[in-house]
Amino acid sequence: MNRAAASHEVDGGPLIRATSDRDVLAEAAGLTVGYGGVAAIENVSFRVRRGERIALLGPNGGGKTTLLRSITGEADRISGSLRVSASWATVPQTERSRLDYPVSALDVAVMGSLASLPWWRQPGRRERAAALQALERVGMVKLAGATFGELSAGQRQRVLIARGLVQDAGLLLLDEPFTGLDASSSDRLETLIGALATEERGILIATHDLEQARRWDLVVCLNRRQIAFGPPGEVLNLAVLEATYGGAIVAIPDSGGLGILPPHHHHQS
Amino acid sequence: MIGPFSDPVMQRALVEATLVGVCGGALGCWVIFYGLSYASESLAHGLFPGLVAAALLGLPLVLGAGVGLVAAALAVAVASRVPGVGRNVAVAVVVTSLFGLGVLLALSPASPPGIQALLFGDVLGANDADLALSGALALGIVGALWLLHGRLLAVGFDRDFARSLGVSAAAADAAVLTLLAGAILVGVQGMGNLLVVAVLIGPAATARQLSSRMAPMMLLSVAVAALAGAAGLCLSYYAGTAAGASIAAALVAAYLAAAFGRRSRLPITVEEVP
Ligand SMILES: Nc1ncnc2c1ncn2[C@@H]1O[C@H](COP(=O)(O)OP(=O)(O)OP(=O)(O)O)[C@@H](O)[C@H]1O
Numbered sequence: 305m306n307r308a309a310a311s312h313e314v315d316g317g318p319l320i321r322a323t324s325d326r327d328v329l330a331e332a333a334g335l336t337v338g339y340g341g342v343a344a345i346e347n348v349s350f351r352v353r354r355g356e357r358i359a360l361l362g363p364n365g366g367g368k369t370t371l372l373r374s375i376t377g378e379a380d381r382i383s384g385s386l387r388v389s390a391s392w393a394t395v396p397q398t399e400r401s402r403l404d405y406p407v408s409a410l411d412v413a414v415m416g417s418l419a420s421l422p423w424w425r426q427p428g429r430r431e432r433a434a435a436l437q438a439l440e441r442v443g444m445v446k447l448a449g450a451t452f453g454e455l456s457a458g459q460r461q462r463v464l465i466a467r468g469l470v471q472d473a474g475l476l477l478l479d480e481p482f483t484g485l486d487a488s489s490s491d492r493l494e495t496l497i498g499a500l501a502t503e504e505r506g507i508l509i510a511t512h513d514l515e516q517a518r519r520w521d522l523v524v525c526l527n528r529r530q531i532a533f534g535p536p537g538e539v540l541n542l543a544v545l546e547a548t549y550g551g552a553i554v555a556i557p558d559s560g561g562l563g564i565l566p567p568h569h570h571h572q573s
Numbered sequence: 574m575i576g577p578f579s580d581p582v583m584q585r586a587l588v589e590a591t592l593v594g595v596c597g598g599a600l601g602c603w604v605i606f607y608g609l610s611y612a613s614e615s616l617a618h619g620l621f622p623g624l625v626a627a628a629l630l631g632l633p634l635v636l637g638a639g640v641g642l643v644a645a646a647l648a649v650a651v652a653s654r655v656p657g658v659g660r661n662v663a664v665a666v667v668v669t670s671l672f673g674l675g676v677l678l679a680l681s682p683a684s685p686p687g688i689q690a691l692l693f694g695d696v697l698g699a700n701d702a703d704l705a706l707s708g709a710l711a712l713g714i715v716g717a718l719w720l721l722h723g724r725l726l727a728v729g730f731d732r733d734f735a736r737s738l739g740v741s742a743a744a745a746d747a748a749v750l751t752l753l754a755g756a757i758l759v760g761v762q763g764m765g766n767l768l769v770v771a772v773l774i775g776p777a778a779t780a781r782q783l784s785s786r787m788a789p790m791m792l793l794s795v796a797v798a799a800l801a802g803a804a805g806l807c808l809s810y811y812a813g814t815a816a817g818a819s820i821a822a823a824l825v826a827a828y829l830a831a832a833f834g835r836r837s838r839l840p841i842t843v844e845e846v847p
């Protein structure tokens with residue numbers, strides 16, 4: 305099926321809905337999801353509208369990835385409701401592709417265009433131009449011809465983000481996209497996320513960076529269940545953070561704010 | 574035409590070897606990246622009774638091979654449903670049984686003299702009808718690979734992501750397996766039951782040493798397969814060795830040359846372009 309067409313429909317095509325409803329890209333109510341019938345996160349209720357950047361916060365194993373997978377259908381819905389009314393593009397947390405695969409960064413970005421092509425059409429010049437433009441936005445256009453597997457982990461991450469941009473989806477699911485990025489790439493990605501939000505997309509971003517989450521529109525705090533959902537200014541208080549992260553909360557001396565101990569992150573190969 | 578290829582038998586053999594090379598070379602790259610090397614060997618060996626039966630009944634070999642392929646695939650599907658039997662075990666048991674059955678049939682007194690040809694191929698025995706059939710199959714395989722290229726590439730790269738694009742990984746697997754069956758049908762006549770796998774894996778493994786993009790790799794693989802075909806036929810002509818085995822030997826030589834060439838080249842490629 306053609307997801308890009310589905311997104312255009314939502315974009316204000318033939319389906320006329322109430323304005324508020326039209327802006328909702330995804331909505332969960334009392335949602336419990338898991339794997340093989342075993343719940344991983346319980347009682348999740350949130351709403352993603354156009355133009356919103358939503359941080360997913362939580363400890364390792366808290367369920368950030370599982371929440372994103374509930375939207376893609378990779379995790380099973382056990383109870384509650386989930387409505388996704390836009391096309392989505394995902395940038396997964398762990399690399400699933402083999403690094404000896406014979407493709408360039410450009411080839412990988414071009415793959416995003418398959419969503420909008422009928423099965424007998426090959427990506428052509430137009431699709432390559434779109435892919436180059438997306439690589440430009442993530443600062444990877446100079447390395448477009450490089451073999452994907454020979455790029456650094458952070459560079460590969462940026463290529464996968466470009467692939468998601470080529471998909472031109474209404475809903476972007478980014479699973480810890482800042483992991484492995486250096487400071488300047490990080491800034492660039494943050495700017496890009498802001499620009500994508502002003503393009504009326506909804507963006508869900510799993511992150512371990514509290515300060516970053518404070519700059520965005522909404523946060524979902526997860527620790528095997530939903531602890532809180534709302535604007536960071538209202539939600540990110542000590543009680544919520546303690547329930548989310550357990551005892552790993554520390555006061556940040558200079559800012560007077562709160563932070564978490566950096567998680568011991570499992571490294572990707 | 575000069576040398577060995579002034580002989581019409583050798584000319585037909587060259588055409589046959591080239592067609593086999595085009596199919597095996599192009600498809601082999603997908604076989605490698607879809608992890609289907611074992612499957613291709615199993616399919617090739619599992620169809621042996623069909624081949625022998627066709628020889629016994631005086632039917633076209635390709636027909637026997639086709640029926641044998643379908644029977645082998647069905648037998649594997651049934652066997653892997655037996656509870657407690659893993660898929661690989663099922664494949665191994667079925668394929669070994671079928672291959673043994675084929676050998677028994679071939680050794681029976683009623684068998685025409687030719688088990689040698691069935692096992693190791695008879696590229697010199699190709700007639701015009703064989704060539705036409707091989708040509709049609711080769712055309713179909715190349716056309717399908719061209720049409721499906723982008724999607725096969727996406728599924729091989731990341732199956733879950735391909736699904737999110739609306740590209741079915743199961744359909745891509747089925748397509749590659751079907752084309753693989755077609756390529757085996759083309760190859761088994763000339764290369765025989767044991768050596769057809771060499772044309773499916775050898776050229777692709779060689780090209781993989783030398784190229785890091787799919788399309789150039791496929792072209793290189795086809796070129797290696799075709800050249801090895803011609804070189805093997807020359808070798809067989811001058812040295813009097815079996816044609817199929819000579820082609821397989823040329824493929825092994827090409828692979829070794831590429832592997833060594835790559836190793837000696839390595840220190841240079843480490844220097845990255847800025
Ligand atoms: N494929 C799976 N099958 C079964 N259980 C899983 C699977 N993936 C995750 N889980 C379980 O679901 C829970 C939530 O995991 P999830 O990957 O969503 O956490 P996370 O918040 O993304 O963690 P991290 O910060 O480490 O990425 C964990 O208890 C984990 O063991």
Ligand SMILES: [Mg+2]
Binds near residue numbers: 368370397
């Ligand atoms: Mg995760």
